[in-house]
Amino acid sequence: MAVFLTKESKVLVQGMTGSEGMKHSRRMLAAGTNVVGGVNPRKAGRTVDFDERAVPVFGSVAEGVRSTGADVTVVFVPPAFAKTAVVEAADAGIALAVVITEGIPVHDSVAFLSYAKKKGTRVIGPNCPGLITPGQSGAGIIPADIARSGRIGLVSKSGTLTYQLMYELRDIGFSTCVGIGGDPVVGTTHIDCLAAFQDDPDTELVVLIGEIGGDAEERAAAYIRDHVTKPVVGYIAGFTAPEGRTMGHAGAIVSGSSGTAQAKKAALEAVGVQVGDTPTETARLVLARLENRA
Template sequence: MAIFIDRNSKVIVQGMTGIEGMKHTRRMLAAGTDVVGGVNPRKAGTSVTVEGRTVPVFGSVKEAMAATDADVTVVFVPPPFVRAAVDEASDAGIDVAVVITEGVPVHDTVAFRARAASSGTRLIGPNCPGLISPGQSNAGIIPADITTAGRIGLVSKSGTLTYQLMYELRDIGFSTAVGIGGDPVIGTTHIDCLRAFEQDPDTDLIVMIGEIGGDAEERAAAYIAEHISKPVVGYVAGFTAPEGKTMGHAGAIVSGSSGTALAKQQALEAAGVAVGRTPSAAARLVRERLA
């Protein structure tokens, strides 16, 4: 089992023929992902050969879905064009849209998030590394060779910390790891992933990585206290971040006492979550709880 993507997922890539799209399409195919097509209106009817496989290019998401039964799209297009790309995918009825692009205007995200929700499309991102169910499917830019399949579920705002925890716990392995992105407005949230992992019979423990800024982690803590029966281990990035300074992600900014790492740690611990002060400490807590 896994959440959101599995071995049956059929993936298309919007922007596949660009430099980044092609590079990561190659990596996804090498990881065993069933990439069934790309989308580029200017190159419709052509094809590319990647990892020994010929992948057709379609003029629209609707055409790609009709020809391939695709149910997942990964978006590698420049920020000004992300809204149109996601709207196109949502209108076509795609199940999951993974937006890798960084620097998407927040007002665009607000608009296409609402449109995706009304269409029943699960939006992941923007500004995220995507998600991976090791040994089954990899939709995005997460390296496939740093971990193994197992029974840990991971949800994280940070791509880099996603990779670190996956590597540190590679001997145990993961059911699915989801990078939800660090923008102020995103699609799938910590709570969405927590709910899905709670319902997944092959996830035994959940790792949740948060960071300074906003109140997403506090809201997740309240949800955990009420709805999650599985053990949860947390890590919050930014214990040493100076007040008022944006740290990496657009949403990672602390104002006064709001959104501090300490406040998030306290909220999570009050909900029964074991919180590590470093990624390695969080990994040790996982091992202790699975022992």
């Protein structure tokens, strides 16, 4: 099983002909992702050769959907054009839009996330690494060679920590790994992923990675208490972050006691989530929980 993305998913890449779009389209194809086309109005009608596979370029998302049946898009366009790109994808009936672009103005994100929700389009991101179902498909920039298919579900604010936990737990493997992004406003939340993993019969344990700032992890803890019966292991980045300073992601800012790593850890532990002090300790906790379930 998989969450949100399977080997059957047909993927368009908005911004495929740009440098980042080209690089990561090649990587997605190498990983087995069914990339069926790119979108660039100025290069419509051309094809791009990726290691002996020719991928067509369409003038619009709607054209790509009509021609290929695409149901997923990965957005690699510059920040100024991200809102238009997501709105176009939602209007075309795309089910899942993965927005890799960082630096998008918050008011643009709020607008396109609201629009996409009304249209029934799930957005992952913005400012995220995307998601991957190992051995089946990847949409975004998560390396395909650091983990195999398995029984752990992972949801993370941090791209780098997504990669690290995937690598540390590579011998166990993952059902799906979702990097939701660390901006103040994101389309898919920890709670959305927890619900999906709870319903996935092949996910035995969930790893939840959070970071300082906001209250997403506290809200996730409340959801776990009321709705999640599978074991959850967590890690919170930012225990040593100075108060009142933005750290990395736009959403990672602490004000007083609100949003601190310690407060988030306490909220998760109060509902039975084991929280590691380091990524490596977190991986050890995961292994121990799985051994106890065996």
